[in-house]
Amino acid sequence: MQSLMKLIAHQQGQLVAALGQHLVLSLVSLLIAAVIALPLAMALKDHRRLGELILQITGIFQTIPSLALLGLLIPIVGIGTVPAVIALVLYAMMPIYQNAYTGLTTIDPQLEEAGLAFGLSWWTRLKRYELPLALPLIFSGLRIALVMIIGTATLAALIGAGGLGTYILLGIQQNNNGVLLLGAGLSAFLALLSAGLLKWVGKSRRNLKIGGVVLAGLLVCGGAVTMQRHLVHSQPDTIVIAGKMGGEPNLLIHMYKDLIEEAAPQTKVVLKPNFGGTSFLYAALQRDQIDIYPEFTGTVLEGLAKQKQTPKSPDQAYQAARRYLARQGMTYLKPMAYQNGYALAVTASFAKQHRLATISDLVEQQAAVTAGFDPDFAQQPDGYLGLQKAYDLKVGTVKTMEPTLRYQALVQGKVELVDGYTTDPQLRQYHLRVLADDRHFFPPYQGAPLMKARFAKTHPVVVKQLNKLAGQITTNEMQEMNYAVTVKHQKASVVAHQYLRSHHLITK
Incomplete structure (x- = not known):
């Protein structure tokens, strides 16, 4: 518990940001799903065959594994928040539609006959007694959908959408139960709190109005923050640097940031740590969602180029990776000394x-x-x-x-x-x-900054600064820095800065 409290104090700023990302992502997904599913249930309540068909279709979405669904969406809409929201909306459709449709189609037939006998229109019947009677089931569906969304949204961290899933994935990757418990515990707490609030909102019209105002406020605040980030990232003097999951990529992107800011203090450098795996980062680079990320020679040749045989010489592996990336419109800078093979x-x-x-x-x-x-x-x-x-x-x-x-x-x-x-x-x-690999079987894995050729051409100062890392950092040095960040829980920014200062790569 003491270790967990230290972790919370140490990660306070990042934790609040991740919690906010997770909450906004969940609420936006719930709202979109409700806007689609509820009117659909109302429109089909008197068309039973079509209504049952739509119920079966929404059920099919539940059978698709979430990772597979995200993978299918990435080539179409890219990575980040958009595919995460689409996937969460599809998962939330079934419980919202099913409960609303069931509530609207199980109203006492005698009451329906009385409404028709009095000549009440479709809209009047819906407003006067059908929706009020179905409201408990509708809110039950919303609660189920929200809990499901909050739990599934943890996977959004895999595609750079942030949220509490970042801590869960880091905890698993680093075998750090404190980080894992923090992410999972907050996600569970958020789900329980949200479900409880929805239950309270559904008890009266007054509570419903209050809940609507609070929800609107949260969405406006979240939208403003998201818009502000988008505007910051779209500014011409802003550089976005992303890294894969783990302590080592986090160290490298902080080094990149310090090197760039020393030579170009007017440039705003935005970091996206724990952004996802190789395929997600490379796709983000291609789509100009990020500008730079550290990549390894062996990963380029075997993961991106799909080469069956990787050169055993580190220099030959780098040159082969550089040539392949150049054909894709990328610039691969000179690698560091250490091997992460x-x-x-x-x-x-x-x-x-x-x-x-x-x-x-x-x-x-x-x-x-x-x-x-x-x-x-x-x-x-x-x-x-x-x-x-x-x-x-x-x-x-x-x-x-x-x-x-x-x-x-x-x-x-x-x-x-x-x-x-x-x-x-x-x-x-x-x-x-x-x-020791005395027969030199394992392929070389040297890391270097990867960026688009167009970006490298328009940012010569960035290229010059990042090339200062070429041939730097031994395997033992990186292992020690990883130990400091992962085991001793020191800040990656501090450890990275100390290394650059001690090796005279920066002066401040």
Whole structure:
């Protein structure tokens, strides 16, 4: 609890911003879904066959996995808030429409006959008694939809829409239960509070008016903030820098910011940390939603270019990645020194007991080894499958597990071997031994700033400043900085600034 309170105090500003993003995203999605579903239910209450058909169609949306739906929307509308809102609206349609349609079609038939006998019009019947009688079910549907939206909106962080999902994803990635609990706890609290408020709003007309005014106020404030951010980002002297999930990309984008601002203090640099994965960031760069992000040579060649074979030489890998990106209208600046590639790690005691220094040494012990591998690493040609051929390596037992769990399993003695990345802070935290890749199997992964060629041409000062990082930062230095941010919970901005100052890359 003490650690959680420190985290809240440390992340206070970012936490309020994430909470606001999550709330506005949820309310906007609920409002749009209600504006579509409620009139549809009213219009079809007397057309049962068509009404049931629409109910089945809205139910189909519920069967589509949320990640798959987001993936389908990205090529059409890009990344960020828009695809997140569309997905949330589609998910909210069914409970709102179903409850409203059920409430309007289950009214006492005798009451309906009386209304027709008195010659009441369709609109008069709806206003006088149908809507008031159906209101409890309608608000029940709205509550169900809102809780569903708030929970599903956590996935919006994967496509750069922000919100509390950022903390959940970071907690999973960094194996930080405090961060995970913070994101999940606030999301659950927000869902319960919102559902309770909707229940209160539905109790009387007075409460309904008050709720409408509060909702309008929240939407206006949220819209103003969103518009302000859009205007700031669209200014000609504003540069938007994004990073992938985790502490290391966060460090790099803060370094980029400090370097740019020192040479061009009039330029406003906007950071978007934890923006998403490679495909989302690259799509955002193509659509001019961001201007720069750090990318790795191996990721470019294997993830974007889909090359079957990556050069083993770091320089050859960089040149191949640079040429590919140039054909896509991109500029890939010079890379840093450190490698963030795959590695195999064991505990220091296990390495000493079996005299392990290289992967080749492991071959003699492989039959008795239990390995904990990331699911991707276990199935990829540049992972375990390729290692089997390159080293004639086949460990006794392979257990696939989430990346954040494999280091815990290693330290607890449940496995003897894990895969990881050479700059992982857990290597430093648990004093693990990385086995040398003596046959140079793993492809090079050097990071460098990626931007559009048009942006590079119009911002020569930015290019010059970011090129100061070329050949800088060793693997050990990055591992230490990752440790400071991820394990010791120091601010990425402070750690990044200290590195630049100590290496005389900035003066202030």
